Amino acid sequence: MAKQQNIIAGQLKKGRCCIIRCLAALILILILPSCTEEAELGALIQEAPGPIVVEGRIAEGENALIVLTRPASLADPENFPQVTDAKVTLLDNRGNGEELLHLGYGHYRSLRIQGQRGVQYSLAIEAGSEKVAGRSFMPLVPVVVDSALHRQVRDEAGFLRSQIALYFQDPSGQADFAWMRLTIQANNRERKYYFFYQDDDGDDQYREWLLPLNLLLSHGQIARIELFQVEEAVFFFFKSILEQVSPGEEVVFLAPPANLSANLEGSSPGYFAATVRTEIVVEP
Amino acid sequence: MPTRILQNYCLAAFLWLSAVSLSAQDNPFNQRVTLDFRGNSLAEAFAKIEQATSLSFTYSAQHLPNRQLALRFKGERLKKVLKEILGDTGLNYTLSGNHIVVFLDREDKEEKPPQFTLSGYIRDAHSGEELIGGYIFIEELSAGTASNAYGFYSLTLPGGQYRLQARYLGYVEKDTVLALQNNRTVGLSLEPGVQQLAPIIISANVSNGLDNQKSPASGTAIEMDLINEMPGLLGEQDILQSLQLLPGVSSSGDAVSAISVRGGASDQNLYLMDEAPVFYDAHMSGFVSVFNPDAVKHVSLYKNHIPAKYQGRLASVIDVRTAEGNDERLGASGGIGIIASRLKVEGPLLKNRATFLVAARRSHLELYSSLFKSTDLAKGVRNAFSFSDLNAKTSLRLGPKSRVFLSGYYGQDTNETSFVGRVPVTSSNTPWGIGLGWSTRTRTQWGNKTLTLRWNYLFNKRLFQNTSAIYHDFQYQFRESTQDSAFIGLLGLRPKETQIKGLQVKTDFQYYQAPGSVFKFGAGVYFSRFGHLRADMPVTARPDDAIQRRSVTAGLYAAHEWELQERIAIDYGLHFTQFSALGTGSFIYEYNQQEARIDSTYYAPGQPIQHYYGFEPRVSVSYALGETQWLTLVYNRNYQYVQRISRPIPDDPVNIWLPSSRLIKPQYSNHWSLEYKAGIGKGAYEATLGLYYKSMGNQPGFRSGAALDGPPADLESLLVFGKIEAKGFECLLRKNKGQFRAWASYTFSAAEARFDQIEGGQPFPTDVLRPHVLSLAAVWDVNDKMAVVGRWVYLSGKRLTIPVGKYAIDGVGLDYYAPRNAYRLEDNHRFDLSITVYRKGVRDRGTSLNVSLINLYFRKNPSYVYIRHGLDGTSKVYQVSLTPFIIPSITYNFRF
Numbered sequence A: 001m002a003k004q005q006n007i008i009a010g011q012l013k014k015g016r017c018c019i020i021r022c023l024a025a026l027i028l029i030l031i032l033p034s035c036t037e038e039a040e041l042g043a044l045i046q047e048a049p050g051p052i053v054v055e056g057r058i059a060e061g062e063n064a065l066i067v068l069t070r071p072a073s074l075a076d077p078e079n080f081p082q083v084t085d086a087k088v089t090l091l092d093n094r095g096n097g098e099e100l101l102h103l104g105y106g107h108y109r110s111l112r113i114q115g116q117r118g119v120q121y122s123l124a125i126e127a128g129s130e131k132v133a134g135r136s137f138m139p140l141v142p143v144v145v146d147s148a149l150h151r152q153v154r155d156e157a158g159f160l161r162s163q164i165a166l167y168f169q170d171p172s173g174q175a176d177f178a179w180m181r182l183t184i185q186a187n188n189r190e191r192k193y194y195f196f197y198q199d200d201d202g203d204d205q206y207r208e209w210l211l212p213l214n215l216l217l218s219h220g221q222i223a224r225i226e227l228f229q230v231e232e233a234v235f236f237f238f239k240s241i242l243e244q245v246s247p248g249e250e251v252v253f254l255a256p257p258a259n260l261s262a263n264l265e266g267s268s269p270g271y272f273a274a275t276v277r278t279e280i281v282v283e284p
Numbered sequence B: 001m002p003t004r005i006l007q008n009y010c011l012a013a014f015l016w017l018s019a020v021s022l023s024a025q026d027n028p029f030n031q032r033v034t035l036d037f038r039g040n041s042l043a044e045a046f047a048k049i050e051q052a053t054s055l056s057f058t059y060s061a062q063h064l065p066n067r068q069l070a071l072r073f074k075g076e077r078l079k080k081v082l083k084e085i086l087g088d089t090g091l092n093y094t095l096s097g098n099h100i101v102v103f104l105d106r107e108d109k110e111e112k113p114p115q116f117t118l119s120g121y122i123r124d125a126h127s128g129e130e131l132i133g134g135y136i137f138i139e140e141l142s143a144g145t146a147s148n149a150y151g152f153y154s155l156t157l158p159g160g161q162y163r164l165q166a167r168y169l170g171y172v173e174k175d176t177v178l179a180l181q182n183n184r185t186v187g188l189s190l191e192p193g194v195q196q197l198a199p200i201i202i203s204a205n206v207s208n209g210l211d212n213q214k215s216p217a218s219g220t221a222i223e224m225d226l227i228n229e230m231p232g233l234l235g236e237q238d239i240l241q242s243l244q245l246l247p248g249v250s251s252s253g254d255a256v257s258a259i260s261v262r263g264g265a266s267d268q269n270l271y272l273m274d275e276a277p278v279f280y281d282a283h284m285s286g287f288v289s290v291f292n293p294d295a296v297k298h299v300s301l302y303k304n305h306i307p308a309k310y311q312g313r314l315a316s317v318i319d320v321r322t323a324e325g326n327d328e329r330l331g332a333s334g335g336i337g338i339i340a341s342r343l344k345v346e347g348p349l350l351k352n353r354a355t356f357l358v359a360a361r362r363s364h365l366e367l368y369s370s371l372f373k374s375t376d377l378a379k380g381v382r383n384a385f386s387f388s389d390l391n392a393k394t395s396l397r398l399g400p401k402s403r404v405f406l407s408g409y410y411g412q413d414t415n416e417t418s419f420v421g422r423v424p425v426t427s428s429n430t431p432w433g434i435g436l437g438w439s440t441r442t443r444t445q446w447g448n449k450t451l452t453l454r455w456n457y458l459f460n461k462r463l464f465q466n467t468s469a470i471y472h473d474f475q476y477q478f479r480e481s482t483q484d485s486a487f488i489g490l491l492g493l494r495p496k497e498t499q500i501k502g503l504q505v506k507t508d509f510q511y512y513q514a515p516g517s518v519f520k521f522g523a524g525v526y527f528s529r530f531g532h533l534r535a536d537m538p539v540t541a542r543p544d545d546a547i548q549r550r551s552v553t554a555g556l557y558a559a560h561e562w563e564l565q566e567r568i569a570i571d572y573g574l575h576f577t578q579f580s581a582l583g584t585g586s587f588i589y590e591y592n593q594q595e596a597r598i599d600s601t602y603y604a605p606g607q608p609i610q611h612y613y614g615f616e617p618r619v620s621v622s623y624a625l626g627e628t629q630w631l632t633l634v635y636n637r638n639y640q641y642v643q644r645i646s647r648p649i650p651d652d653p654v655n656i657w658l659p660s661s662r663l664i665k666p667q668y669s670n671h672w673s674l675e676y677k678a679g680i681g682k683g684a685y686e687a688t689l690g691l692y693y694k695s696m697g698n699q700p701g702f703r704s705g706a707a708l709d710g711p712p713a714d715l716e717s718l719l720v721f722g723k724i725e726a727k728g729f730e731c732l733l734r735k736n737k738g739q740f741r742a743w744a745s746y747t748f749s750a751a752e753a754r755f756d757q758i759e760g761g762q763p764f765p766t767d768v769l770r771p772h773v774l775s776l777a778a779v780w781d782v783n784d785k786m787a788v789v790g791r792w793v794y795l796s797g798k799r800l801t802i803p804v805g806k807y808a809i810d811g812v813g814l815d816y817y818a819p820r821n822a823y824r825l826e827d828n829h830r831f832d833l834s835i836t837v838y839r840k841g842v843r844d845r846g847t848s849l850n851v852s853l854i855n856l857y858f859r860k861n862p863s864y865v866y867i868r869h870g871l872d873g874t875s876k877v878y879q880v881s882l883t884p885f886i887i888p889s890i891t892y893n894f895r896f
Helices: A002-034 A232-245 B002-026 B042-052 B078-086 B106-111 B224-229 B239-243 B712-718
Strands: A037-040 A053-059 A063-069 A087-092 A097-099 A101-104 A107-114 A120-127 A130-137 A145-154 A160-169 A176-186 A189-199 A206-212 A223-230 A270-282 B032-036 B056-058 B072-077 B091-096 B099-104 B115-124 B135-138 B143-146 B152-158 B160-167 B174-180 B188-190 B219-222 B249-251 B259-261 B269-273 B296-302 B316-322 B331-336 B340-350 B354-363 B382-399 B402-423 B436-458 B463-484 B490-493 B496-514 B517-534 B546-563 B568-582 B586-591 B597-603 B608-626 B629-640 B642-644 B657-659 B667-680 B685-702 B719-735 B740-755 B772-783 B786-795 B803-809 B812-817 B828-838 B848-854 B864-869 B875-881 B887-895
Touching (some): A063 A087, A120 A270, A145 A223, A160 A223, A189 A206, A223 A232, B078 B091, B517 B712, B546 B712, B685 B740, B712 B719
Antiparallel strands (some): A063 A107, A101 A107, A160 A206, A176 A223, A223 A270, B135 B160, B219 B296, B331 B887, B402 B436, B436 B463, B568 B608, B586 B597, B608 B629, B629 B667, B740 B772, B786 B828, B828 B848, B864 B875
């Protein structure tokens, strides 16, 4: 008997539960559909030609190469309009100057001027009514990497990873800013890693710079390291790019974003860098 | 030798004291007398003095006023007795031999007739609640005053017979004839009614009354009954969303309670709940404000002229006063809505001495939580959200002159999520060699706590005092825990906390010098602590993971509300503050342009780091153009020593505030406004037109592109400072009386920011700018039991910085952004409707059923946008509408 009562009570309870669910469902039918609705804004955003984007570099012992493009549309992000009708002029503080030659596809190259340490270079770009200017100083003393070593280390989760150690003498008498691009060819794909080295003291010490990777290099894979020694503004420009592309998980505050410009006058994104470039190849 | 000098000094002192004593004895007015004049006329009093002394009186009987004395003296000097009994009769006296000659001081008599003070409290006749901003008007003298924040009024007038009118919005006007022949205390009880019912907003000067249009100060009060009638989102009527109907006030978005006043940011509004600052004003991330309408008695918004007693924000003050509780009888009321229910209990604790009120609100969103399941990631995602708040208040009359109030608020939002997942075994690299199952739980809680202890004391009929001790505390906590099936126990715990605490002690005085002249002065000190902690794994937080700041602000103010002439009224005052940033036993850093630390200094707890001083003159001058037309010119200077430094998301509960420091200079503003007000048809219609200009300095903003992935201690390094200029035009038209009442408000505004480090120093629009804001609303009492309210609001679209293209550096694709705040979302507009049916009638406003329909024509108002990056490198910008469809709701309100 008691069992039957329990069954009946259970049925009543189920019935009540059902009513509550139905009521809740009814309310939700009214409310939930109105929670959010997404709409793509792409069509609403006016397509206006953006400013000239400058990627300018003159490396030690090399001719200057300036690449001029404009921002691509959001819908076709790979198709950057090239600036082919610009007048690009390069000057140095030793009285040399030349108008750069357009090689096509927005690439401009100097024919006479080559990068020299301790020289300041000025870049001037004119395209229609747009004018962009930049100035960069090539570091006097280079960071010379003695050796590079590949190691296998376990990360915090216990996985084996590659780590590359660079050894070099920190140049004395100057603050050093360098960014590094480490490129790995793996499975027909190119993976890039960026690292940054900053030494404000110029303390002339022997240094070990550890470059942790999130993969384990196998035999036959090559890590190509390019070290670009640049001035401070360009250094922080590349650092900002990395922060904008991959903000940390714990970004608490997200400021209104900005277009990145290293050392260019005007509203153009980009940089002009006089740099000392060092290349190292590491094979595990 | 020294002994001799000392003796000489003692002798000299003795001789001097003796001389003074003899002189005092010689003067007959210094003799002490004990006399009882209660019920005596002045002539009888003179006779009694003659009996008690050897002196006689000479006077003319026709000059003696015909009145009875109520005075008694014990051992008082005769000169004090004479001063008291002659008081303000205009009579004076002199001694001639043994005769006291009493004569009429003609000059005085002509210029200063005897003055008496009429004072008391204005109360609700049913509940006994003191009414704030109630207006007393003497028709014969065209003089009046308003009750203060505690319902007290005081008016000093020449003796005579007067017709006294007492008014309060939403109450029946009361006329009383009274004979003023001595100082009188008159309590005025007003009956609730609809005789003066305005739609929702009644411009009533809180401090001095605007009914007689003589006050320059322009606080705007909101009638609580009408807030309850307004269409409420999901059935929740809301004070802050109702404020958004006023000109000059705009919303940060659809269904968001955060407001912007005259181009100011939302953190430039000072929210006070029973004088306690409220640092986070919303539940449910902005859907509902923390102010429970059941507990609120009065809301005042100061956006034009901020009286000198207030300090701390640039844009506005929203002063919310909670009810004391019914003095007459025990009662309860409440409501059951779709997302929350409310209950209020109030009544007398001791008859005519003590009252209490407890009002609580609790959401019941848990009912629906089982249906909030996502199928995206796994079956086991659950999300539970709830909010609750509690207002409690008690008041105790310690005597006719003294009263104590204790009020508190506790509110909390909780959001819990749990997720159960499983990773299949795919790699031999898995350290434990098995598939992993885990469960992650997050718990986010935030809320305010406030406690206010106030003591009112009436020193005399003209001098009112209030002393308050205030505590407030805002806390935000985020906890995440993960349990792993293979590694039993907590894998990670990521606490994130924000805390803002403060303790304030202040005292305010009001001296009612004469009709139309009130002096206000006071002082206070305010200690506050601001903290934010973010800790990654491991559990232990490092010192740099926390921001800890302390400050103390001391302030003094004095103000005078003065009706200078019949046509000119002026309210002028000055608030002076000293702000000190104090150490917390940690390092304070300095940074270079790249946000890198370049220097550090250790400050012990309480050690001063930086002092700032602020002089804040506030002036408002009103000139009467006609009987019901006023022109008011206002100049205010304000300082703000705290700022909200959070993500640019309205009503974000992370809610990090920082006080001024060495890097963060105090914000300041210079605010000018010109306002014209006109009443038409005996107050049936009202029009307000206004212009304002505001320049704000030391405005904090994020450095473009700055993102803090370093320690929170470096938060200040992300800030840059600039100037903002805001200007605008406002107008309001109202029909206040009749079965059909309506209003329309429109604001045109412009605001421009200029920061050296943003946009190359070029001006750019601020993100709170809404150039056009239009609100139309109407209340229609269909019959005695039904009221229908319609509301249409229109706002220009919100300004944003969004990517409009892509560019590449070294092959890395980056978003190309339009200039700061250059993009404007689509305009917001929607129509809301509510129907309220009362069981006993509109006048009673008791048990009722409210049906609200929000967004009647399915407008997809954009609430925010986000960017979605595709794997193919494309980026798309999406806008989200939180309320794209009609939102119906039903609320049952009861009262017994």
